[in-house]
Amino acid sequence: MNYIDSGKRTIEIERDAVNALLERIDSSFEKACELMLQCSGRIVVTGMGKSGHIANKIAATLASTGTPAFFVHPGEASHGDLGMITKQDVVLAISNSGQTEEVVTILPLIKRMGAPLISMTGKQSSALATASDVSLDISISKEACPLGLAPTSSTTVTLALGDALAVALLEARGFSEEDFAFSHPGGSLGRKLLLTVEQLMHTGDRIPEVSPATPLTEGLFEISDKGFGLTAIVNDAKEIQGLFTDGDLRRAFDDKLDLHNTEISKVMTKNCKTIQSKALAAEALQVMEEYKITGLLVSDEENKLVGVIHMHDLLKAGVV
Incomplete structure (x- = not known):
């Protein structure tokens, strides 16, 4: 077993997947940014399984860079947590297949509520993509996992796209180091920028x-x-x-x-x-x-x- 070759191969596959994403930063990405920037409520990020972990991180990154956001578990949303979402919010739903049952189940309720829906999915013909106001393409040619089973390249691409949204919104808002420090008062940057x-x-x-x-x-x-x-x-x-x-x-x-x-x-x-x-x-x-x-x-x-x-x-x- 050559661990080094395996590690390098994984990184190369994921690097290529992220590079391919560059071509898909287009008008759909721009529209998604505008919807999120104009949001008077919160960005509600949702996803199941590994996509849920990535969604949670994207919500945290948005919140710490000037875009109020939080994560809602789609399974819990069907059992009461959907009440956390209002029509003033924007929903960012993540599913590589676009057919994740827990996510698809809550789509009619989100649409009926009138909250704008942005999706990240690898299948643009899926139920999630079709129901969305804006669908962002996170498709990949292959997973880094040799079995093609464990989400690897797909989650890396999703995370990179989430970071791209957060940074684009940060720049659009004119978010500064001092603003960042106010949301991180316990961190070293907060101490450097807030203490007098x-x-x-x-x-x-x-x-x-x-x-x-x-x-x-x-x-x-x-x-x-x-x-x-x-x-x-x-x-x-x-x-x-x-x-x-x-x-x-x-x-x-x-x-x-x-x-x-x-x-x-x-x-x-x-x-x-x-x-x-x-x-x-x-x-x-x-x-x-x-x-x-x-x-x-x-x-x-x-x-x-x-x-x-x-x-x-x-x-x-x-x-x-």
């Missing part, structure tokens, strides 16, 4: 800060006490004057400065990098990575110190 500096920064007594006239030794105590490896230098109005870090301390040692009598303003970094509290946490990460620093002072619109954020905060929140 304000939500992660340290405030109040946790902020390391000293006045410009503070001796270097006291500045070092502030850095050590707060544990961020830096301290802000602010005036009486809390306006940021500069920043003193471990790196500035090393330079002070190299210059053999008197740590007790040198004011911190003499050795601080002026025009230091800051970020506003309303900025996204991802922006703070970008600044830190670009300038190879591990902490940022957080300011308001008047350049007044309101907080501090450290790379550890971004790591802990999963932004990195």
